[in-house]
Amino acid sequence: MLKVLAYKFIYFDLDDTLLDHRSAERAALLDVHAHFSLFKETNTEALIDIYHQVNSMQWAQYSGGEISRQELQRNRFEQTLEKLNLDSSDYARIGQYYIACYRNHWQWIEGAEALYQRVVQKYPVGILTNGFAETQRKKLDDFGLYRSAEHVVISEDVGALKPDPKVFEYATRQTGLDKNDILYVGDSYRSDIEGATNFGWDTAWFTQNGDSAKQKKAQFVFSDFNDLSNYIRI
Structure with a gap:
């Protein structure tokens, strides 16, 4: 029989947990590929793959305090262009166009909206997210x-990014509860599951990952939001 714990507060991650960041990206x-003639000889999948590799590395360095926000914003397109053997001098204009387009493609993860609306009828909820503060605020406002969220914690406002325990400590203080009372629902193994679990929160991992060793870190693993509803009994 599935063990169900009594939670008093549920925090949700935002990108690729509630909202489909990867599809919007x-x-x-x-x-971007269609708009700039610079890419006319570049395969679209090559642009997407290289950008994702570069951007992921930049965010890892940013969360570790190795680079600044400004460096991240510059590097992710400048380095992508360099790796594609393209002129990188127009990185700023390309980056600005990307952000404008990205905002046009935000949408819920399949099944997430219905589950979230049911959760807020039973539990107090919050949002805990990495990402640039102004972008995340726009998403929160648009959706x-x-x-519905009693507490919204954007890690950039806290001054540390997940998986830094400072973020989870701050989010816990906002609730006025003990860390054992909180469940965190997220998709990133490093930022969400390792970060929250190491701090002392229970976690529900939204993933298609079949790595059983990693799955043991979370209290619950799911790929369908209907399964999460069964776990928290809503």
Whole structure:
């Protein structure tokens, strides 16, 4: 029989947990590819793959304090262009166009909206997210999450990024509860599951990952939001 724990508060990650960041990123890069003649000889999948590799590395360095936000914003497109053997001098304009396009493609992860609306009827909820603060605030506003979330924690505002324990400590203080009372739902193994579990929160991992060793880190692993609803009994 499935063990169900009594939680008093549920925090959700935002990108690729509630909202489909990866699809929006891909769609925005396709827009970039179509808009700039610079890419006319470049395969679209090459642009997407290289950008994702570079951007992931930049965010890892940013979360570790190795580079600044400004360096991340510059490097992710400058280095992508360099790796594609393209002129990188126009990285800033390309980056600005990407952000404008990215905002046009935000949408819920399949099944997430219905589950989230059911959760807020039973539990107090919050949002805990990495990402640039102004972008995350726009998402939260566009999807009405400020109205339903009792607490919103954007790690950039805290001054540390997940998986830094400072973020989870701050988010816990906002609730006025003990860390054992909180469940965190997220998709990133390093930032969400390792970070929250190491701090002392229970975690529910939204993933297609079949790595059983990693799955043991979370209290619950799911790939369908209907399964999460069964776990928390809503």
